[in-house]
Amino acid sequence: MTSIEDPSDDLSVTPPRTWATGVPAVTHALEYALGQTSVRRTALTLLNINQAKGFDCPGCAWPEPAPGERHRNEYCENGAKHIADEATSRRVTADFFRAYSIAELGRRSDYWLNQQGRLTEPMVKRSGASHYEPIGWDDALGILAEELRRLDSPDEALFYVSGRLNNEAAFLLQLFARAYGTNNLPDCSNMCHESSGFGLGETLGIGKGSVSLDDIHHSDLIFVVGQNPGTNHPRMLSALEETKRNGGQVVAVNTLPEAGLMRFKHPQRARGVIGKGTPIADQFLHIRAGGDLALFQALNLLLLEAEDAAPGTVLDRSFIDSDTTGFEEFAEHARKIRWDDVIAATGLTREEIEEVHQRVLNAKSVIVCWAMGLTQQKHGVPSIREIVNFLLLRGNIGRPGAGVCPVRGHSNVQGDRTMGVWERMPQAFLDSLGREFDFTPPSHHGLDAVDSIRAMRDGKAHVFLGVAGNFVRATPDSAVTEQAMRNCRLTAQISTKLNRSHTVCGETALILPTLGRSDRDIQESGEQFYTVEDSMSEVHASRGRLAPASPHLLSEVAIISRLARRTLGDSVDIPWELFERDYGTIRDRIARVIPGFEDFNARVDRPGGFTLPNPVNHGVYPTPSGKAVFTRNEFTMLRAPKGHLILQTLRSHDQWNTVPYAMNDRYRGIHNARRVVLVNPDDLADLGLADRDLVDLVGVWDDGVERRAPGFRVVAYPTSPGSAASYYPETNVLVPLDSVADISNCPTSKGVVVRLEPARDSD
Numbered sequence: 001m002t003s004i005e006d007p008s009d010d011l012s013v014t015p016p017r018t019w020a021t022g023v024p025a026v027t028h029a030l031e032y033a034l035g036q037t038s039v040r041r042t043a044l045t046l047l048n049i050n051q052a053k054g055f056d057c058p059g060c061a062w063p064e065p066a067p068g069e070r071h072r073n074e075y076c077e078n079g080a081k082h083i084a085d086e087a088t089s090r091r092v093t094a095d096f097f098r099a100y101s102i103a104e105l106g107r108r109s110d111y112w113l114n115q116q117g118r119l120t121e122p123m124v125k126r127s128g129a130s131h132y133e134p135i136g137w138d139d140a141l142g143i144l145a146e147e148l149r150r151l152d153s154p155d156e157a158l159f160y161v162s163g164r165l166n167n168e169a170a171f172l173l174q175l176f177a178r179a180y181g182t183n184n185l186p187d188c189s190n191m192c193h194e195s196s197g198f199g200l201g202e203t204l205g206i207g208k209g210s211v212s213l214d215d216i217h218h219s220d221l222i223f224v225v226g227q228n229p230g231t232n233h234p235r236m237l238s239a240l241e242e243t244k245r246n247g248g249q250v251v252a253v254n255t256l257p258e259a260g261l262m263r264f265k266h267p268q269r270a271r272g273v274i275g276k277g278t279p280i281a282d283q284f285l286h287i288r289a290g291g292d293l294a295l296f297q298a299l300n301l302l303l304l305e306a307e308d309a310a311p312g313t314v315l316d317r318s319f320i321d322s323d324t325t326g327f328e329e330f331a332e333h334a335r336k337i338r339w340d341d342v343i344a345a346t347g348l349t350r351e352e353i354e355e356v357h358q359r360v361l362n363a364k365s366v367i368v369c370w371a372m373g374l375t376q377q378k379h380g381v382p383s384i385r386e387i388v389n390f391l392l393l394r395g396n397i398g399r400p401g402a403g404v405c406p407v408r409g410h411s412n413v414q415g416d417r418t419m420g421v422w423e424r425m426p427q428a429f430l431d432s433l434g435r436e437f438d439f440t441p442p443s444h445h446g447l448d449a450v451d452s453i454r455a456m457r458d459g460k461a462h463v464f465l466g467v468a469g470n471f472v473r474a475t476p477d478s479a480v481t482e483q484a485m486r487n488c489r490l491t492a493q494i495s496t497k498l499n500r501s502h503t504v505c506g507e508t509a510l511i512l513p514t515l516g517r518s519d520r521d522i523q524e525s526g527e528q529f530y531t532v533e534d535s536m537s538e539v540h541a542s543r544g545r546l547a548p549a550s551p552h553l554l555s556e557v558a559i560i561s562r563l564a565r566r567t568l569g570d571s572v573d574i575p576w577e578l579f580e581r582d583y584g585t586i587r588d589r590i591a592r593v594i595p596g597f598e599d600f601n602a603r604v605d606r607p608g609g610f611t612l613p614n615p616v617n618h619g620v621y622p623t624p625s626g627k628a629v630f631t632r633n634e635f636t637m638l639r640a641p642k643g644h645l646i647l648q649t650l651r652s653h654d655q656w657n658t659v660p661y662a663m664n665d666r667y668r669g670i671h672n673a674r675r676v677v678l679v680n681p682d683d684l685a686d687l688g689l690a691d692r693d694l695v696d697l698v699g700v701w702d703d704g705v706e707r708r709a710p711g712f713r714v715v716a717y718p719t720s721p722g723s724a725a726s727y728y729p730e731t732n733v734l735v736p737l738d739s740v741a742d743i744s745n746c747p748t749s750k751g752v753v754v755r756l757e758p759a760r761d762s763d
Contacts, residue, residue, distance in 0.1 A: 004115040006108060007663045011673035011692070011713050016257065019277055020230035020667060021237065022265030025077035032661060033084035041546065045083045045518055048545045050074040052607040056532045056542040058082055058164055058517040059656060060233035061408040063213050063534040067607040071268055076234035082656050085497075086516040087546055090117025092498055097123055097132040106503040110473060110729065113498045114659045119513035120550035127507050137554065137562070140510050145566035147463050147490045147508070154181030154442075156462050158452045161187040161421045162469025163410025164517070166530035166542065168586045169556035170412070172579060173467060174420035176564040178430070179439055179572045183446030184461070187421050189413050190449035191474060194744040195375035196406040197417070199384030203629045205622030208414065210403035210614055211367055212536055217242040219401040221363035224281070225253040225292055225387075226373020226750070230260020230667055231653045232409050236369075237264040241278045249363070251356055252281035254373065255289050255648065255720040256678070259667040283356060287346050289646040289723040290638030290751055292374055293383040294345035295353065296390050297337045297635060302357040303393050304331055314361065316395030323619060323628055324392055330630035334389075337635060345637035347720055365401030366391060371409060373648070376750040381743040382633035389630055397628060398617045408535045410657065411517075415533030418594065418612070423448050432593045439572045449475060450745050453737060456484035464491045464506065467556065468514075470499040473658040476735035476747040477707070494559055496549075499658070500729075515555045519544040523558070525582040531604055533612070539597075540609030557583060640722060640753050644700060645683060648750040649728035649735070658729045665727075670715065677756070678717035678725040687756060691716040694759040697726065699734035699752060707734050711759055724754065 033042040048054030052067040057079040064070055075083070096116065102125060105113065122140040123132040135143075148157055159177045161170060177185055189197070197207035204210070216222065216239045229236040237260050240250055252261040261284070265277035287295060307314040320327050339350060346353070360366060368387050374380055388397075388404065396402035408414050420429060423446035430441040447455055449471075455461035457480060464471075464485065475481045485491055488506030495502070496516045502509070515521055521528040521544055529543040554562075561580040568574075579586050584601050591600040596612040603610040615621070621628050640646050651657075652665035652674065664671050668678070677697060684690065693714045699707035709731050719725055728749065739748045 004112060006112045009663070009673040009675055011676060012671045013715055014669040014671065016669045016717070017259040017667045019263035019265055020260035021077065021234060021267055022277065023267060023273055026267050029077045029080035032081045036084045036088040036090070038089065041087055041089065042084065044545055045087045046073065046075065046080060049079060049083050053543060055517050055544050056411060056540070058086060058411050061163070061411050061414060061535040062233040062235045063536045063538050065213060073268060078231070078234060078656060081661050083518055085114070085661065087518050088117050090115070091549065092116050092119050094121065094134045101130045102132065102503055102505070103130065110500060110658060111660045111663070113500065116498050118497060118516070118549035119495060119511060121513060121552040123511040125505060125509040132511060140512060141563050141566050143508065144465070144490065144492050144510060144563060148180065148567050151462060155184060155446070156460065157182060158184045158186060158447065158455070158461050158464045160449070160452070160464065160466045160469060160471050161185065161416050162467065163188050163408070163413030163416060164468040165416055165556060166412060166532055167415045167419050167539070167590070168530055168583050169560055170416040170419040170421050171586060171590050172557060172560045172564070175433065175437065175574065176560055178433065178441040179437070179564070179568055179574060181442055183423050183425070183442050183444065184452065185421050185423050185446055186449040186452045187413070187416055188410060188469060188474060189417055190745070191747055192372050193375055193406065193408060193413065194448070194746040195380030195741050196384060198744045199381045200388070200404060200406070203385050203388040203631060204397070204404070204616050206614065206616055208537055208614065209405045209535060210397060210616045211405045212611070213239060215367060215401050215403060216240070216405070218246055219243060219248050219365050219367045221249050221251065221359055221366045223251050223253060223366070223368040224261060225368060225370040227254070227369060227371040227407060228258045228260065228650070230258055231651055232371065233407060234260065236407065237280065238266060240264070240280050241266060244278055244280065249282040249359060250280050251283045251285065251359065253285045253287050253292065253295065255287060255723050256725060257284065257286070257718055283359070285348055285352060285356065286720050287348060288720045289648060290377050290379070291346035292377070293379050293386055293633065294342045294635060294637060295348070296383070296386040297334065297633070298339070298342040298353050299357055299360065300334050300386065300390055300393060301337050302354065303360070304334055306361065315393050319395035320392065323621070324630055325625045325627045326630035330389060330632055333632040341635055341637070347722070365399065366394070366396045367401070367403055367405050369405040369407055371407045373750055376741070376746055376748055378638070378741055378748050378751055379636050380741045380746060385631040386633050388628070392628055392630060398619055406535070412532040414535060414537070415539070418533055419590070429594070436589060436593050437572065437574050448745055450737060450740055450747065453477070453481050453484050456487050459487060462489045464488050465494070466492070466501060467494045470501050470658045472501040472504045473499065473729040473732070476732055476749065477737035478729070478733040480737050494556060512559055513550070513553050514559060515544065515548055515553050517542060517544065518546045519548045519553070520546060521555050523581050528583045530583070531587070531609070537612040537614060538609060539604060539612060541604050557586070638751050641700070643687065644753050644755045645679065645724040646722060647697065647724045647726060647731065647734065647752040647754045649731045649752070650725055652727050655727070668717070673713065674727050674730060675712045676715050676726065677712045678715050678719050680719045680721050680723070681716040682721060684714065684716055689714055689756060695756040696759050697731065697734060697754050698757055699736065699754055701736040701739060701753070703736065703738065707736065709733050714756065
């Protein structure tokens with residue numbers, strides 16, 4: 001049994017950093033890795049991560065350079081920590097579960113749960129029991145299969161997927177769910193990136209980005225909007241450094257100044273070790289929360305006015321006429337924007353926006369990158385549509401150095417969607433799947449993540465299977481979500497490590513431990529490999545190199561294949577046993593079902609894999625009109641009542657998704673604490689609060705329910721006026737289940753109206 005203890009808050013604050021990475025990042029990564037496992041095991045993981053014959057980092061989805069151009073150490077600080085976390089030598093055994101009741105585990109922190117180590121054998125919590133106990137694989141899968149078979153409708157089951165899952169297992173999971181009879185395939189994209197899919201799908205006909213790493217390197221101007229590369233995908237900073245060295249410029253748009261977008265010290269180059277590094281952002285727009293839509297509406301107005309002043313010199317009329325539709329209606333609407341509204345919504349000056357406009361006029365190629373700072377807003381979809389308008393005006397779609405770049409924060413979240421993990425896959429995909437496996441998939445839309453919580457809450461869903469995630473801590477409205485999970489007859493989690501979702505469970509609960517990305521996977525036909533797809537549609541192989549954490553672990557492919565056999569029996573003729581023995585046979589079927597994967601096995605065997613075709617880059621737009629679509633987006637802005645702030649939830653630097661690796665956020669100067677709220681000093685004065693006051697965060701929503709996150713220390717910080725920031729998952733309790741983005745149903749974690757009250761127990 002490990003001696004890891006729950007950390008206690010002991011806040012200390014230092015000035016925020018003005019640069020990111022450098023030698024400290026290497027030092028912190030090695031310290032964490034060597035605290036988890038041996039020197040040999042650390043070396044083995046770090047020398048194989050993101051290499052052509054190694055394994056893909058389980059962290060972010062930023063692409064690697066071509067195999068001949070990769071560094072021997074092609075990873076970042078957070079990637080090194082994440083793989084060390086998976087490769088840890090700590091183990092969670094049956095003795096652990098005998099020592100701790102589920103109630104006791106539920107009182108532990110996310111940090112403590114994660115630090116216990118790798119899960120080693122299947123466990124079950126039986127109805128009425130207080131503890132998990134060991135169970136064999138056959139019995140565990142038998143319990144789950146029996147519960148699935150006894151449901152009145154397949155739509156009473158939910159199959160949740162996180163972005164850690166590989167392509168082969170994701171394809172099998174959606175195949176199993178649809179052969180079983182449901183499209184209930186909620187995934188982590190529903191909670192993070194769904195607005196990108198809808199916004200791009202409506203305007204360009206494809207819900208993915210259009211740029212390559214080479215485009216990033218050679219773009220004249222890159223916008224980085226609502227995104228923190230220094231913490232969430234640090235290898236992006238290497239790409240932006242290359243942009244700057246090639247003469248490109250970067251505009252950062254954020255409610256918080258971010259160290260990585262100020263200056264980057266590349267730890268693998270001399271200028272990053274002994275030099276000052278590379279300044280990244282040429283201009284920083286300190287925007288108000290939710291002001292991105294108004295910003296791009298203003299830029300579009302300025303472009304239209306510049307064209308009026310010098311006809312034929314600003315807009316790409318040839319491209320607009322040949323490749324787009326809706327321009328005239330868009331232009332008429334865009335000219336109605338009022339500068340008073342823009343200034344109020346953005347908090348910027350007209351001079352700042354006109355300076356950006358001049359950069360745009362001087363740039364022959366423009367890329368706009370964004371992440372959850374944009375997608376998790378009430379008007380995230382209109383904001384993304386307005387960005388597409390902005391790029392279409394000057395033909396910055398489908399040519400070198402230009403395009404859209406939604407940056408995914410999880411390693412294979414894009415691949416899972418490509419494989420069919422979506423509750424509303426197009427009919428063409430369903431028809432192709434049905435032809436290949438000789439059955440009729442259900443055609444009605446399934447439930448996304450938010451609607452799945454509602455279904456469990458309302459007694460309409462009774463079985464929850466989570467694959468490679470931590471659903472309870474990743475979702476909004478924590479109290480509602482937890483009660484919804486407890487309403488289930490059965491919850492099952494396919495996991496590598498312990499997390500909160502194992503402690504918030506149904507009447508019966510299963511823990512099904514699986515191999516990690518870095519573990520060797522030996523099946524009957526020999527050693528297997530997986531594939532993943534990164535944010536830029538590059539598909540490549542991932543081969544584990546470590547001995548598995550336990551002989552009792554099964555791969556996700558094996559677990560899903562065996563569960564499908566037990567559940568479906570002979571009702572469909574799908575070769576589940578063959579799939580488990582040889583993953584190449586899965587790829588053969590993927591190649592026949594999904595366009596772009598033809599000759600999958602041969603192409604992915606090449607170093608670096610292959611890039612999926614993007615029709616947009618060939619002037620083909622899979623929209624109803626066959627053209628890119630200009631849209632009219634109504635002006636809107638986030639407003640908070642007097643005495644309130646707009647809160648955004650975010651990660652600390654020492655955190656990956658819902659899991660903190662330490663209690664620090666070095667770049668923001670926060671140490672030894674997570675229950676902090678960052679507030680602009682002027683807002684603190686207006687609210688009658690002082691730096692380090694102890695407050696409760698109280699969510700304000702129109703359902704009359706009080707959502708309270710107690711005991712947070714206020715830290716004076718240069719947030720944009722009227723906004724505040726705090727770490728998730730601690731503040732997910734404040735995000736109402738019904739506060740979702742228009743169209744995409746994505747939780748609005750970047751726009752939560754709160755008031756700060758003196759902590760109830762502070763007296």
